[in-house]
Amino acid sequence: MKIIAVNAGSSSLKFKLFDMPEEKKLVSGVVERIGLKDSIFSMKQNGETVKEIVNIPNHTVAVNLLLKRLVDKGIVDSLDEIQGVGHRVVHGGESFKDSVIIDEDVLREVHRLSDLAPLHNPANLVGIRAFQKALPDVPAVAVFDTAFHQTMEPVEYMYSVPYEWYTKYGVRKYGFHGTSHKYVSIRAAAMLEKPLDELRVIVCHIGNGASLCAIKDGKSVDTSMGFTPLAGIAMGTRSGDIDPAIVQFISEKEGKRLDEVISELNRKSGYLGLSGLSSDSRDLWEAVERGDQKSILAVEKQAKMIADYIGAYFIQLGGCDAICFTAGIGENASETRKLIVDRLGALGVELDYEKNLSRGKETVISKDTSKIKILLIPTNEEVMIARDTMRLMNQN
Ligand code: AMP
DSSP, rough: OOEEEEEEEESOEEEEEEEETTEEEEEEEEEEEOOOOOOOEEETTEEEEEEEEEESSSSSHHHHHHHHHHHHHTTTSSSGHHHHHHHHHOOOOTTOOOOEOHHHHHHHHHGGGGGGGGHHHHHHHHHHHHHHHSSSSSSSEEEEEGGGGOOOOOHHOSSSOHHHHHHHHSSOOOOOOOOHHHHHHHHHHHHSSSSSGGGGEEEEEEEESEEEEETTTTTEEEOOOOTTTTTTSSSSSSSOOOOOOHHHHHHHHHOOOOOOHHHHHHSHHHHHHHHHSSSHHHHHHHHHTTTTTTHHHHHHHHHHHHHHHHHHHHHHSSSEEEEEEEHHHHHHOOOHHHHHTTTTTTGGBBBBBTTGGGOEEEEEEEEOOOEEEEEEOOHHHHHHHHHHHHHHHHHH
């Protein structure tokens, strides 16, 4: 059975086609600059990428083009072979505690939740509609970034603010990257050869966006992102946790509106803000090599924030079996992993510096004597989307 996993953004659409249940990736690709001049369609098959610069005015044209290319390139003989479409949807609020088969009620609810994710949910909806037009008879499933964290207890997800902010407006911690955290925890159990429901795991998803998740018995008990993805640890361009009073203070000092200050916390902070150089970890580590003090501060600040969260989650979980690193930085930047783990000596954690040089493949990177296993696990959100799509289609 062929299932396509889709991640639609406002001007982009990523896709991966899987043969299920074997989870064999047949092809992946991305359409970029949708609605802009010189849109780019690229597709990767058997390690080879083909790129086309074409005019793609909207997502419907993007979807039709990618489906046509799947047939042109002989990846499918006919579109009838595609039996399910799985869509990443960022915000499921409190309405969606699991993935769901998409119908009109689901679409209405995802639209209503756009209030909580104004940049993401509308773009996800556009992607869903475009596939509905192109493949009207194929079942579609929504897989939410927030759903995995719906197992959190009120003491974790409530903020200590007037209670009506929650009842009237839904102000609470939702958390994000749930699909990745779930996938990595499942892989951690497989690597440790133990049932997931007997494990306490801390997943560090460190990419351009970054969040940690404390997982007990396969369930998210706490996570570092909050009401929005701005909270938690420092990221490529996001500040992570700060004193909220800074927002008004800077607004007054710089004569900026509140939304402009929040935008700076989202786009001009984190690695980029502290280093003044780049939001990209590779650039920062190059600068660190040159002895650039601000870049050193940027990577150390993030490592400190991550280590502090790990300490808190260790307490919250009542101990920990594995700390997992994933996403662009977590999978590749051995220097960042070392900075973080070197702060965890009090937990009896010991990094194997040699094994820590691994990149992008599942590896145990702690010493045998380490009290907590440290695992490097490449994430795979798309395969989770394909799995959920198949699971829900089979239940239907
Ligand atoms: P993501 O958002 O998961 O795609 O992660 C993006 C981040 O991963 C960027 O900061 C990249 O610099 C970083 N990254 C990707 N590959 C490497 C690498 N080989 N070494 C260090 N950082 C990397």
